[in-house]
Amino acid sequence: MALVSVKQMLEKARDGKYAVGQFNINNLEWTKSILQTAQELNSPVILGVSEGAGKYMTGFKTVASMVKAMIEELNITVPVALHLDHGTYEGCYKCIEAGFSSIMFDGSHFPIDENIAKTKELVEVCKKKGLSLEAEVGSIGGEEDGVVGLGECADPDECKKIASLGITILAAGIGNIHGKYPANWPGLRFDVLAAIKEKVGDMPLVLHGGTGIPTDMIKKAISLGVAKINVNTECQLAFQEATRKYIEDGKDLQGKGFDPRKLLAPGCEAIKQTVREKMQIFGSIGKA
Numbered sequence: 001m002a003l004v005s006v007k008q009m010l011e012k013a014r015d016g017k018y019a020v021g022q023f024n025i026n027n028l029e030w031t032k033s034i035l036q037t038a039q040e041l042n043s044p045v046i047l048g049v050s051e052g053a054g055k056y057m058t059g060f061k062t063v064a065s066m067v068k069a070m071i072e073e074l075n076i077t078v079p080v081a082l083h084l085d086h087g088t089y090e091g092c093y094k095c096i097e098a099g100f101s102s103i104m105f106d107g108s109h110f111p112i113d114e115n116i117a118k119t120k121e122l123v124e125v126c127k128k129k130g131l132s133l134e135a136e137v138g139s140i141g142g143e144e145d146g147v148v149g150l151g152e153c154a155d156p157d158e159c160k161k162i163a164s165l166g167i168t169i170l171a172a173g174i175g176n177i178h179g180k181y182p183a184n185w186p187g188l189r190f191d192v193l194a195a196i197k198e199k200v201g202d203m204p205l206v207l208h209g210g211t212g213i214p215t216d217m218i219k220k221a222i223s224l225g226v227a228k229i230n231v232n233t234e235c236q237l238a239f240q241e242a243t244r245k246y247i248e249d250g251k252d253l254q255g256k257g258f259d260p261r262k263l264l265a266p267g268c269e270a271i272k273q274t275v276r277e278k279m280q281i282f283g284s285i286g287k288a
């Protein structure tokens with residue numbers, strides 16, 4: 001199946017009161033593990049690519065070619081979107097050219113008028129090409145230089161301004177952050193989420209920083225209009241823990257345990273297990 005935009009899959013999720021996971025990819029193993037799990041569980045899936053991960057994989061063209069070929073070679077029939085995560089203005093154009101099916105323009109650090117102007121321009125470009133566009137209001141916090149910033153809360157009126165530009169989905173800060181949540185995290189601001197939902201109507205909302213958010217909060221967020229949830233760090237931690245165990249158990253020293261196909265296998269299985277658990281919580285299993 002060819003790559004699809006997120007529009008249809010997220011409108012269906014919003015109406016069916018579940019969410020589709022965006023799982024970030026870093027390499028071939030990540031991509032394969034996520035695609036195989038989505039197929040196994042008959043779930044739609046969104047592959048997220050940050051600009052850093054795109055660069056690591058040698059560029060967005062490599063990523064798009066790899067994903068498209070893998071879908072074909074693995075006979076993946078569930079809907080798959082290839083989505084730029086937190087794109088810069090320039091990054092958006094590179095991904096559009098490379099053949100991504102969905103783009104996120106993160107203009108949250110610009111003054112609102114500049115965020116609006118750039119988002120508006122990208123809405124037109126994406127519409128012409130049939131791509132979906134995610135915009136962001138209220139930056140999502142996270143760890144920077146060892147300091148964990150608590151997430152900002154978006155202004156519901158600014159959300160309305162951006163949502164009315166014709167974007168497909170909106171990411172709005174509601175106290176969520178990327179990476180591990182600190183012990184003193186007060187939790188998601190459902191009052192802010194409800195106020196945003198009230199202003200943006202039935203536009204599907206995106207929850208970033210899906211790692212470590214308790215299940216009850218995830219379910220409540222979905223009931224309030226969240227239809228896409230992004231997960232990155234949790235797959236990385238699962239991969240790291242399984243790989244560490246393989247080496248600590250000395251398995252790399254036994255027989256051909258040094259073969260990368262063996263060395264990376266426990267980490268891949270751990271990614272698959274994490275994706276399975278998330279798809280179960282998000283409610284997307286069987287919804288392809």
Ligand code: 13P
Pocket residue numbers: 024048085086177178179180207208209210211230231232233234
């Ligand atoms: P986590 O790394 O916290 O799961 O966040 C992922 C994310 O929001 C990517 O945009």
